[in-house]
Amino acid sequence: MAKKTTISVIKCDVGSLAGHHVVPKPILDIGEKRLKEAQKSGIINNYYVFNAGDDLELLMVHGRGEDNPEIHKLAWDTFSEATKKATSLKLYAAGMDLLKTAFSGTVRGMGPGAAEMEIEERQSDPIVVFAADKASGGAFNYPLFRIFADPSNTAGLVIDPAMAGGFKFEVLDVKENKKVVVKCPEEMYELIALIGSPDRYTVSRVWRAKDNLICASSSTTRLSLIAGKYVGKDDPACIVRAQHGLPAVGEILAPFMHSYFVEGWMRGSHWGPLMPVGLKNSRCTAFDGPPRMVGLGFQVANGEIAHGDDGTPLISDLFDDPAFDLARRESVDQAVTLRRMGEFEPARLSTEVMEYTTIDKVLEKLKDRFKPA
Numbered sequence: 244m245a246k247k248t249t250i251s252v253i254k255c256d257v258g259s260l261a262g263h264h265v266v267p268k269p270i271l272d273i274g275e276k277r278l279k280e281a282q283k284s285g286i287i288n289n290y291y292v293f294n295a296g297d298d299l300e301l302l303m304v305h306g307r308g309e310d311n312p313e314i315h316k317l318a319w320d321t322f323s324e325a326t327k328k329a330t331s332l333k334l335y336a337a338g339m340d341l342l343k344t345a346f347s348g349t350v351r352g353m354g355p356g357a358a359e360m361e362i363e364e365r366q367s368d369p370i371v372v373f374a375a376d377k378a379s380g381g382a383f384n385y386p387l388f389r390i391f392a393d394p395s396n397t398a399g400l401v402i403d404p405a406m407a408g409g410f411k412f413e414v415l416d417v418k419e420n421k422k423v424v425v426k427c428p429e430e431m432y433e434l435i436a437l438i439g440s441p442d443r444y445t446v447s448r449v450w451r452a453k454d455n456l457i458c459a460s461s462s463t464t465r466l467s468l469i470a471g472k473y474v475g476k477d478d479p480a481c482i483v484r485a486q487h488g489l490p491a492v493g494e495i496l497a498p499f500m501h502s503y504f505v506e507g508w509m510r511g512s513h514w515g516p517l518m519p520v521g522l523k524n525s526r527c528t529a530f531d532g533p534p535r536m537v538g539l540g541f542q543v544a545n546g547e548i549a550h551g552d553d554g555t556p557l558i559s560d561l562f563d564d565p566a567f568d569l570a571r572r573e574s575v576d577q578a579v580t581l582r583r584m585g586e587f588e589p590a591r592l593s594t595e596v597m598e599y600t601t602i603d604k605v606l607e608k609l610k611d612r613f614k615p616a
């Protein structure tokens with residue numbers, strides 16, 4: 244058996260500076276300290292700590308496989324310590340995403356989100372990690388469709404014989420907790436029929452059809468459905484593998500040359516135009532947004548993120564680039580248009596989605612005043 248490498252991105256909103264805005268340095272420092280210890284003790288091979296808005300993101304590379312209890316416990320313990328710090332600083336919504344008090348072997352269903360991918364390393368394995376804030380679990384549906392199924396986005400679908408067999412999408416029905424695998428190009432229309440409703444159907448995995456090579460994995464948890472009430476935005480992460488018979492990094496980034504709409508934004512209750520940003524702008528401001536996405540590129544090499552001689556991982560901050568200025572401009576323009584509509588749909592999410600928010604409590608007092616019409 245060839246040796247396998249696992250990439251894990253586990254994230255949590257443990258508390259934020261000045262509202263739901265940004266992860267402050269003392270919290271990032273706890274992530275850094277905990278993962279450094281874990282690297283020394285050999286639990287993980289190396290790591291990178293960053294933030295997507297108010298979400299603390301732990302990117303870890305190791306050899307323990309997906310859903311490994313030690314890796315998930317490491318993340319859980321890190322978030323717990325970070326929550327203590329957040330509480331002592333009276334940061335906003337400290338521990339918001341930690342829905343349970345005791346760890347039970349996995350972070351899944353406990354609040355934090357996890358995107359994980361176990362791979363057999365190819366000769367060279369470029370990886371892109373995306374992480375969004377103020378966005379729901381279906382936020383990757385549109386770009387993953389463009390990247391792996393749309394020949395007008397990904398030239399390789401037309402030009403590269405290695406991609407000729409297409410790609411398979413695993414789609415999760417978050418309401419019924421069921422999943423289905425749909426193959427493109429043959430079932431492209433069916434795929435769109437499902438994932439065009441990102442509040443219900445989310446793409447959780449993508450494989451190359453001809454050999455089942457894993458090429459994308461996203462975190463798909465819907466916090467509101469776990470808790471049965473509104474507890475925060477899902478703010479998903481996604482791992483995408485690139486090049487050599489897979490979409491090129493440039494094809495993976497091409498969908499983000501324009502903004503597109505995601506559910507989330509203020510109070511998890513509004514459509515918002517996604518803004519791809521570099522890490523320096525990974526913070527949500529106007530109306531708690533607009534929803535932001537960061538994208539990090541790196542190479543996996545011999546079980547680690549490829550790093551310099553001093554051990555510093557080589558990370559490329561992909562959206563920190565003028566090539567995405569237009570998308571950012573569009574995001575601002577569209578944000579202004581939507582906000583002009585206030586609390587009228589389609590600026591606000593549909594009634595069905597709003598059921599999981601606090602709006603029910605507001606309407607409760609009118610209940611008895613409704614008469615037959």
Ligand SMILES: [Mg+2]
Pocket residue numbers: 256296297298376377476478
């Ligand atoms: Mg968040």
